[in-house]
Amino acid sequence: xxxxxxxxxxxxxxxxxxxxxxxxxxxxxxxxxxxxxxxxxxxxxxxxxxxxxxxxxxxxxxxxxxxxxxxxxxxxxxxxxxxxxxxxxxxxxxxxxxxxxxxxxxxxxxxxxxxx
Amino acid sequence: xxxxxxxxxxxxxxxxxxxxxxxxxxxxxxxxxxxxxxxxxxxxxxxxxxxxxxxxxxxxxxxxxxxxxxxxxxxxxxxxxxxxxxxxxxxxxxxxxxxxxxxxxxxxxx
Numbered sequence: 143x144x145x146x147x148x149x150x151x152x153x154x155x156x157x158x159x160x161x162x163x164x165x166x167x168x169x170x171x172x173x174x175x176x177x178x179x180x181x182x183x184x185x186x187x188x189x190x191x192x193x194x195x196x197x198x199x200x201x202x203x204x205x206x207x208x209x210x211x212x213x214x215x216x217x218x219x220x221x222x223x224x225x226x227x228x229x230x231x232x233x234x235x236x237x238x239x240x241x242x243x244x245x246x247x248x249x250x251x252x253x254x255x256x257x258x
Numbered sequence: 259x260x261x262x263x264x265x266x267x268x269x270x271x272x273x274x275x276x277x278x279x280x281x282x283x284x285x286x287x288x289x290x291x292x293x294x295x296x297x298x299x300x301x302x303x304x305x306x307x308x309x310x311x312x313x314x315x316x317x318x319x320x321x322x323x324x325x326x327x328x329x330x331x332x333x334x335x336x337x338x339x340x341x342x343x344x345x346x347x348x349x350x351x352x353x354x355x356x357x358x359x360x361x362x363x364x365x366x367x368x
Contacts, residue, residue, distance in 0.1 A: 146300075175355065185301070185346070187355040198355060233300050235356075246291070247356060249300035 144169065146236050146250035154256045161221040161228070163253045167236030174217040175247060176202075176209060179231040191217060224257045231255075261285075264347055264359030271337060272367050279332045279362045281347035286327045291356070293346040301346055337366045 147166040155161050167174050176188040187201040191211035202209065206224075211217040221228055231254050235247035263282045271277055281290070289308045293301035305314050307323035307330065314321045318341075320333040334341055344363050348356040 148300075173354070177356070177358075184360045185348075185356075185358040187357070190354050198353065201355070237354075246303065246306050248303060249293075251300045252298075254298075 146171075146234055146248055148232075148234050148250035148253050150253060151251060152254050152256070154258060155224045156258055157225055158223050161224050161255055163219040163221075163232050163234075163255070165217040165219070165234030165236075165250060167217070167234075168248055171236035171238055171248075173237045173239060174211050175235040175237075176217075176219050177233045177235065177249075179233065179252075181230070185233065188219075221255075224255070226257050229255055229257045262347060262349055262357055262359040264362055266362060267360060268363050268365075270365040270367065273338060274336055277334050277337055277364070279345055279347075279364070281330045281332075281349075281359050283328050283349065285351055287323075287330075287349040288352055290323060290327075290330050290347060290349045292321055292330070292332055293348060295344040295346060295361070337364075339366045339368050342366050 146168055149164050153161055172192055174191045177185045178188055179185045189202045189209045190198040193211055194213050206222045208220045231252045233252045234250045237247045265280050269277060289306055291306050292304045294304055295301045305316060305321045307321060310325045310327045312323040318335045322331045330347060342365050344361045346358055346361045348358045
């Protein structure tokens with residue numbers, strides 16, 4: 143009964159490289175969310191996806207960041223041309239779609255991105 | 259922009275004492291969750307409250323949702339060193355995304 147899985151757990155990139163973060167939701171969950179936790183700051187929403195659709199990307203920076211959740215395979219958060227300010231912990235969460243709205247979100251262990 | 263104010267930010271008490279953590283907003287929540295996060299790990303869901311005035315208990319932890327659904331509290335009875343951690347409240351406001359408080363870093367000293 144696996145929970146939300148994220149890989150890699152730790153990722154080191156040099157400035158200007160690309161970072162790809164993967165998230166496999168819990169079995170049966172069709173909603174995926176990405177959050178970012180900067181050092182000494184709280185968790186901030188980035189993007190909400192359902193299979194093949196971006197539902198809400200209001201928290202995602204307009205440039206260099208993109209996310210997808212294809213029909214098959216994990217959700218991917220992609221950061222192009224990383225800068226030092228992108229260093230953070232990135233968490234993925236997933237939820238069911240219930241009649242009351244998908245409000246119970248279960249989190250993965252996170253990917254800690256370090257940009258050198 | 260919805261904001262969640264969590265207090266206190268830091269709390270250090272002796273084993274056996276009781277404590278309460280607060281989560282407040284000027285906006286009405288659709289639902290509110292409490293999470294606990296250990297260093298290097300993701301938040302773990304403790305409880306979800308939806309109805310104004312709702313009270314939920316999880317062993318020594320009691321969660322309360324305000325009548326107006328603008329505030330919540332977490333009360334721990336007879337705290338133990340194993341309760342040490344970062345406690346986060348997070349709310350939804352009509353949309354699916356969670357808005358998090360800054361967290362309360364709790365230390366229980368033996």
